[in-house]
Amino acid sequence: MHTIRDLVKLLRCTKCDSQTLHLKNAHKLVCKKCNTSYAIKNGIPIFLPSPEIAEKKPQISIFEKYINHYDAWFEKPKGKILFINEVKAIKELIEYKTYEKSIEIGVGTGRFAQALHIKYGIDPSFSALLLAKKRGINVVQGIAEKLPFKSEIFEIAFIIVTICYVQDPLMTLVEAHRVLKKNGLLVIGYIEKESPWGKAYLMKKKRGHVFYKPARFFSFNEIKDLLYKAKFEILKVVSTLNRLPQEKPTLEKPIEGYKKDCGFIAILAQKVPIKSKFLDLL
Numbered sequence: 001m002h003t004i005r006d007l008v009k010l011l012r013c014t015k016c017d018s019q020t021l022h023l024k025n026a027h028k029l030v031c032k033k034c035n036t037s038y039a040i041k042n043g044i045p046i047f048l049p050s051p052e053i054a055e056k057k058p059q060i061s062i063f064e065k066y067i068n069h070y071d072a073w074f075e076k077p078k079g080k081i082l083f084i085n086e087v088k089a090i091k092e093l094i095e096y097k098t099y100e101k102s103i104e105i106g107v108g109t110g111r112f113a114q115a116l117h118i119k120y121g122i123d124p125s126f127s128a129l130l131l132a133k134k135r136g137i138n139v140v141q142g143i144a145e146k147l148p149f150k151s152e153i154f155e156i157a158f159i160i161v162t163i164c165y166v167q168d169p170l171m172t173l174v175e176a177h178r179v180l181k182k183n184g185l186l187v188i189g190y191i192e193k194e195s196p197w198g199k200a201y202l203m204k205k206k207r208g209h210v211f212y213k214p215a216r217f218f219s220f221n222e223i224k225d226l227l228y229k230a231k232f233e234i235l236k237v238v239s240t241l242n243r244l245p246q247e248k249p250t251l252e253k254p255i256e257g258y259k260k261d262c263g264f265i266a267i268l269a270q271k272v273p274i275k276s277k278f279l280d281l282l
């Protein structure tokens with residue numbers, strides 16, 4: 001784990017985008033340019049656009065309220081196996097490599113970050129972050145659409161079962177693109193809308209299930225379109241959760257490529273440089 005001083009070196013002001021954040025004391029960061037101050041609570045810098053956002057937005061407030069319930073799911077027999085399968089799919093995608101400069105956007109309670117050795121995490125839910133911090137992740141509270149990180153500092157970014165909860169999926173990918181180094185990698189893991197799993201979750205959403213009600217599910221084509229718009233090129237795809245949601249889950253070997261019957265799809269994409277107008281004229 002890094003010290004707060006090391007973490008601050010990677011951050012920038014979300015109000016004026018300048019890289020002039022100064023650690024005033026253990027509880028406060030101040031932007032030297034625009035004078036905005038950011039609180040640090042339990043060693044976690046807070047970059048929420050407004051303090052009320054965590055209470056008002058249902059996709060954040062459910063995690064604040066039911067975080068222990070959510071985190072306990074991973075310990076249940078079914079949750080455990082599904083989690084192992086999902087982690088295995090992502091590990092295969094990145095060929096079991098670990099990266100020093102890695103971030104999970106929507107780190108939640110840090111389950112995936114811990115299993116995949118991801119060093120940094122951001123999430124709007126403070127109660128989730130307290131758990132992620134305990135799991136050894138360097139965390140910041142903020143939103144995916146406005147990352148408080150400097151540009152071009154990460155080798156790889158992960159967005160795992162998070163794209164369904166963000167307010168603006170395209171802006172989330174645009175921001176991931178910004179914080180990635182040249183040729184940086186992006187891993188997206190999501191629940192496929194067209195699969196039996198996606199359909200089962202949609203039913204739960206309609207019935208008002210606490211975690212699925214605020215979720216918005218995506219199909220492979222929709223994700224592909226978002227990646228293209230945000231200037232990412234797909235390198236590899238793997239699919240897992242090949243059994244039906246009502247069946248007893250078993251440990252699975254991830255299948256290469258996109259399989260529409262699989263509930264969990266993981267995509268590895270690479271940052272494509274944004275051409276300047278000048279280059280377009282050549």
Ligand SMILES: [Zn+2]
Nearest residue numbers: 013016031034
């Ligand atoms: Zn500022």
